[in-house]
Amino acid sequence: MKIYDTLKGELVEFKPIKEKEVKMYVCGPTVYNLIHVGNGRPMIVFDAFRRFLEYTGYKVTMVQNFTDIDDKIINKAIEENVPFEEVSERYITQYWKDAQNLNIRASNFHPKTTNYVQEIIKFIEDLIKKGYAYESNGDVYFEVRKFKDYGKLSHRNIDDMKSGARIEVSDIKKDPLDFALWKNAKPGEPAWESPWGNGRPGWHIECSVMSGELLGETFDIHAGGNDLVFPHHENERAQSMARHGKEFANYWMHNGMIKVSGDKMSKSIGNIWLIRDVVKEFGADTTKVFILSKHYRTPLDFTKEGLEEQKKSVTRVQNSLIEAEKYFNGTVPFIKNTEYMKQTINNMKEALSEDFNTPKVIAKIFEVSKNLNKAITEKNEQQIKENYHLIKNEMGPVLGIFEKNEVTTNDSKMDKVMEVIINTRKKAKKEKNYEMSDYIREELKKVGIILKDTPQGMEYTIQ
Ligand SMILES: Nc1ncnc2c1ncn2[C@@H]1O[C@H](COP(=O)(O)OP(=O)(O)OP(=O)(O)O)[C@@H](O)[C@H]1O
Numbered sequence: 034m035k036i037y038d039t040l041k042g043e044l045v046e047f048k049p050i051k052e053k054e055v056k057m058y059v060c061g062p063t064v065y066n067l068i069h070v071g072n073g074r075p076m077i078v079f080d081a082f083r084r085f086l087e088y089t090g091y092k093v094t095m096v097q098n099f100t101d102i103d104d105k106i107i108n109k110a111i112e113e114n115v116p117f118e119e120v121s122e123r124y125i126t127q128y129w130k131d132a133q134n135l136n137i138r139a140s141n142f143h144p145k146t147t148n149y150v151q152e153i154i155k156f157i158e159d160l161i162k163k164g165y166a167y168e169s170n171g172d173v174y175f176e177v178r179k180f181k182d183y184g185k186l187s188h189r190n191i192d193d194m195k196s197g198a199r200i201e202v203s204d205i206k207k208d209p210l211d212f213a214l215w216k217n218a219k220p221g222e223p224a225w226e227s228p229w230g231n232g233r234p235g236w237h238i239e240c241s242v243m244s245g246e247l248l249g250e251t252f253d254i255h256a257g258g259n260d261l262v263f264p265h266h267e268n269e270r271a272q273s274m275a276r277h278g279k280e281f282a283n284y285w286m287h288n289g290m291i292k293v294s295g296d297k298m299s300k301s302i303g304n305i306w307l308i309r310d311v312v313k314e315f316g317a318d319t320t321k322v323f324i325l326s327k328h329y330r331t332p333l334d335f336t337k338e339g340l341e342e343q344k345k346s347v348t349r350v351q352n353s354l355i356e357a358e359k360y361f362n363g364t365v366p367f368i369k370n371t372e373y374m375k376q377t378i379n380n381m382k383e384a385l386s387e388d389f390n391t392p393k394v395i396a397k398i399f400e401v402s403k404n405l406n407k408a409i410t411e412k413n414e415q416q417i418k419e420n421y422h423l424i425k426n427e428m429g430p431v432l433g434i435f436e437k438n439e440v441t442t443n444d445s446k447m448d449k450v451m452e453v454i455i456n457t458r459k460k461a462k463k464e465k466n467y468e469m470s471d472y473i474r475e476e477l478k479k480v481g482i483i484l485k486d487t488p489q490g491m492e493y494t495i496q
């Protein structure tokens with residue numbers, strides 16, 4: 034399998050540290066707001082990548098952190114006049130709702146920064162001992178010039194960076210490039226005791242610590258959005274390599290940005306689309322297909338038109354699956370992989386082994402769905418089974434799409450619930466409990482569900 038490694042700046046052959054095992058770390062969200070489509074991209078892409086690794090026989094250990102202490106969280110807590118934990122816990126809970134709606138599997142570990150403060154302190158103490166960090170005014174800084182490899186991941190030259198205008202000048206740092214490992218707490222801010230006084234961890238250190246604790250000092254793949262390459266990942270790498278004296282992550286994978294009219298979709302710019310709103314309007318499959326139909330490293334323009342377009346194709350696939358199920362009265366019989374199936378599966382594996390080329394696989398799914406429709410029209414049972422199982426049990430699950438019948442599941446569940454309600458009302462009427470039967474009718478009416486007596490029995494309509 035080949036992947037593009039940001040550090041080497043080229044496609045490279047992937048070789049895990051331990052045969053058939055992959056340990057990977059994905060930078061997770063800072064939990065002070067609801068997840069937007071931009072944050073959704075690494076979730077969707079790396080969930081699919083992990084599924085593919087597992088599909089090809091790797092045992093994967095995946096870690097995705099929650100940054101649950103940070104300036105943005107503190108500011109939100111001050112705004113709302115609540116403890117910072119209330120903000121972070123609220124958005125972690127909401128994260129899980131979004132992840133579940135998107136059919137994204139939980140990682141093996143979801144560590145939170147605040148649970149690793151002692152390990153963080155220890156890590157910083159080691160960096161100071163080794164001469165890579167210094168204390169200043171209750172803060173602790175990493176001394177970038179001491180780490181010879183600095184800039185290698187983001188392909189930047191340390192002297193060019195220094196002349197860059199965006200780095201603030203401060204008299205408490207030895208060098209403007211030095212970054213905070215530990216921040217002295219201002220009065221009233223959340224703080225932990227440390228050898229440097231009360232304070233809290235800087236942003237980058239948490240990922241070095243949690244990845245090291247859960248995956249080891251050197252692990253296979255580090256992933257995240259490409260907005261994190263510098264400074265976040267450059268700094269993570271510097272800290273970890275300075276402390277352990279060995280490579281941090283063997284491969285670096287970065288997804289491109291979701292953009293809106295040319296700008297990065299971002300909370301700070303305010304051009305965000307919440308993932309839950311998009312899933313509600315277009316469904317999880319369309320949201321995921323929209324993202325996976327572009328190669329993960331390229332920028333992707335978010336437009337409603339783009340989603341609408343994608344929804345048409347996705348609905349065609351969903352309908353073809355439903356029609357196949359109907360053809361066999363519910364369950365499409367199992368079939369042993371035929372030559373056609375084996376070849377299609379091999380094509381998929383080849384595409385995904387070439388820097389995770391999901392657009393090729395999505396295009397193939399659309400083609401297989403067309404074949405499925407044709408087979409249904411021609412009543413060719415063998416081909417119905419082949420094409421159906423290719424989508425439903427091979428290509429779909431590998432990417433995390435078309436696993437649930439989005440079109441029907443809710444409708445049929447709703448039918449079932451309504452059947453129970455209608456029967457309860459019937460029973461109430463039979464027992465002359467008119468108060469109860471009227472209550473049921475009126476309460477349903479309030480939410481726009483109208484009961485109607487028809488020659489076939491009681492029916493309902495939703496307004
Ligand atoms: N527009 C985007 N497109 C793709 N990935 C993104 C985008 N915005 C954030 N990410 C990724 O989402 C993950 C979670 O990031 P985080 O919560 O730190 O968001 P963020 O970068 O602070 O968002 P924002 O810029 O909206 O404040 C990271 O891997 C980050 O790279």
Ligand SMILES: [Zn+2]
Pocket residue numbers: 059060061240265269
């Ligand atoms: Zn990180």
